[in-house]
Amino acid sequence: MADPQTNSETDSPSAFGTDLHLELNGPGLRAGLTEALREAVRTGRLAPGTRLPPSRSLAADLGVSRNTVTDAYAELIAEGWLTAQQGSGTRVARRTEPRRAAPAGPRTKPTRRRPTYGLLPGSPNLADxxxxxxxxxxxxxxxxxxxxxxxxxxxxxxxxxxxxxxxxxxxxxxxxxxxxxxxxxxxxxxxxxxxxxxxxxxxxxxxxxxxxxxxxxxxxxxxxxxxxxxxxxxxxxxxxxxxxxxxxxxxxxxxxxxxxxxxxxxxxxxxxxxxxxxxxxxxxxxxxxxxxxxxxxxxxxxxxxxxxxxxxxxxxxxxxxxxxxxxxxxxxxxxxxxxxxxxxxxxxxxxxxxxxxxxxxxxxxxxAYDRHVRSMRLRYRRRRDQLVAALAHRAPGIRVTGMAAGLQAVLELPRGTERSVVQAAARRGLAVSGMAEFRYEVPDSGWQLPEQDALVVNYAAPPDSAWAGALDTLCRVMP
CATH class of the missing domain: 3.40.640.10 (Type I PLP-dependent aspartate aminotransferase-like (Major domain))
Incomplete structure (x- = not known):
């Protein structure tokens, strides 16, 4: 069978830049190469659509005859592991993975919903x-x-x-x-x-x-x-x-x-x-x-x-x-x-x-660094002002502090409500952090932190397309 990839340029081992690691095991070179390729595809080391080296190139790399590689390719094409098309070369076939049955045993926990919006502290606006x-x-x-x-x-x-x-x-x-x-x-x-x-x-x-x-x-x-x-x-x-x-x-x-x-x-x-x-x-x-x-x-x-x-x-x-x-x-x-x-x-x-x-x-x-920082300072300040204005209008009982600098603000909550607000936000697809996450006490240290229910809100992180939705959801869950 003719190698679909063979031509005057791609036949040269130096012209095709693909390296392929294979370990040939088995009773013969052809059988060993065939099984090595089959195993590489089966385990996912060779992903669907991957183009394989021309037969002459792979033969030179492995130290085997070109006919050995050509025969191995032909067998795997016949089995459906590989495909060959003139001008496109020999590639790993795109096969649909069989659906695996769910394992028997105790019921698994439901997958936690991925948040639609995120106001978690720690990150700037990556979109910018x-x-x-x-x-x-x-x-x-x-x-x-x-x-x-x-x-x-x-x-x-x-x-x-x-x-x-x-x-x-x-x-x-x-x-x-x-x-x-x-x-x-x-x-x-x-x-x-x-x-x-x-x-x-x-x-x-x-x-x-x-x-x-x-x-x-x-x-x-x-x-x-x-x-x-x-x-x-x-x-x-x-x-x-x-x-x-x-x-x-x-x-x-x-x-x-x-x-x-x-x-x-x-x-x-x-x-x-x-x-x-x-x-x-x-x-x-x-x-x-x-x-x-x-x-x-x-x-x-x-x-x-x-x-x-x-x-x-x-x-x-x-x-x-x-x-x-x-x-x-x-x-x-x-x-x-x-x-x-x-x-x-x-x-x-x-x-x-x-x-x-x-x-x-x-x-x-x-x-450029100074210009970027100045630009982001203006954008973050605008976000901060929008946060303060929205809360003043829709949740006037919430006091906002810690907003003179940085990327986050602290929203003070009525005592005993922090956990319920964080959970309510999560149900609506909004990820927020409560102040309790950052609290640090050592037992028997002689003093105790006063109770402080609050959210730490990163107004900088959401991209522009998500900011309005994140702000609206935040206001909706305020007590």
Whole structure:
């Protein structure tokens, strides 16, 4: 049988770029190849529609005769595993999967309905990622990239990005930043993991955390062998003066510019108290500046790091300003911490993608980053105002707080209603988070958080096509 793919160009093994891994087992080469191909199709390794290599190419790769491959193809075509058509080559047949009977046994739980709308905190508006501008920056960065950019490079990250960040952070966030003090990581989670390793090496036993925050960060610290005693958060942020009463604490993790998730800014005297504690004890402040660029009602609150760059580890990322998928974050470190972080980084994830780093560096230097942040700040502020106006009209008893900055607001609910509101929203296809998800208490700690029923609503995340529906559903479930 003639091979449908054979012609003067595609017959050359070098002309067809498909690699196919097959293990030939069986009494003969032809039978072994036939069974190997059949098994690859049966198990899904070769998906329906996949084009197979020409017979001469596959024969050369496997070290068998071309007739062996041609005969195997012919047999599988006759059985219905493959199809062949002049000009289209030999491909895996598109076969309908047989419907499998449901397994016997106890009744399975019903599948949870996928939300129609989502107002869960943690993500910016992914639909507004600046694709065109990012692509332009990537092209420029790749064109200008030196040869060494494609090697292993400096564990701190590309100097182009560290230099661009040093300028941007000093200008926009009031951070004392030198390129030599900056280490690039894959986001805040990665940076915190590196810090946890360093703290353990330095014999730190505990890292204080805010009484409201994300459990994934507390879990990361505890998995590294660190205790995480909570410090109370009120309407003025963390009560940093309480740090002096905690024993064995060598660092504190905090969100001073915009406390997550309550949305309050740390009061100036409490900023000073946190720095005083770090200076007097030799402790470190781990500052998570997760959305510091987005402030609406007044001049941006600068980073705490500017008060004492030798006692504060400043952490930022592109996750809120651009998108989590960019997977780039940065730490601005006290000078003495740089070697320790470098050592910790060298044991695991040595460096982030150099190409993404070069692209972000160009994106910042060209001014595209500033323009994008300003544009999104206007869009998010408009969303915030629409949320406040809709609730004032349709649910006037609901107080909205924590909305001077960031991507989310806190909707205070009547006592005892948080759980029922979250459930009512889920029934209507709306995913929302209650404040209880972020509450953190340690048993027998001597104090207890007051009851606070509220929703944490991310007004930034929905795409424009879903925003009106999400807002309407939210208003409908308000008590």
């Amino acid at each position: 990622f600046p694709r065109t501008q990012w692509l332009t920056a990537a092209r420029r960065a790749l064109t200008a990239a030196p040869y060494d950019a494609f090697g292993y490079g400096d564990a701190r990250g590309r100097v182009e990005l560290r230099t661009a960040l040093a300028d941007y952070l000093a200008r926009a966030r009031g951070v004392y930043a030198e390129p030599e003090r900056i280490v690039i990581c894959s986001g805040f989670h990665h940076g915190l993991a590196l810090m946890a390793q360093v703290l353990r090496v330095r014999r730190v036993r505990a890292v204080a955390v805010e009484s409201y925050g994300l459990d994934i960060y507390r879990d990361l610290l505890t998995s590294a062998g660190l205790r995480t005693p909570p410090v109370y958060v009120d309407e003025h942020g963390m009560r940093s003066g309480d740090l002096t009463g905690l024993r064995g604490v060598g660092a504190v993790l905090m969100t001073p510019a915009h406390q997550y998730p309550t949305g309050v800014a740390l009061r100036p005297d409490r900023r000073a108290a946190a720095v005083d504690w770090a200076r007097s004890t030799g402790g470190l402040i781990l500052e998570d500046d997760y959305d510091g660029e987005f402030r609406y009602d007044r001049e941006p609150v600068g980073a705490l790091q500017g008060l004492d760059p030798e006692r504060v580890v400043y952490c930022g990322s592109a996750s809120k300003s651009l998108a989590p998928g960019v997977r780039l974050g940065w730490m601005v470190l006290p000078e003495g911490l740089v070697p320790d972080i470098m050592a910790a980084k060298g044991h695991g994830d040595y460096m982030s993608s150099a190409l993404e780093q070069l692209t972000l560096a160009e994106f910042i230097k060209s001014g």
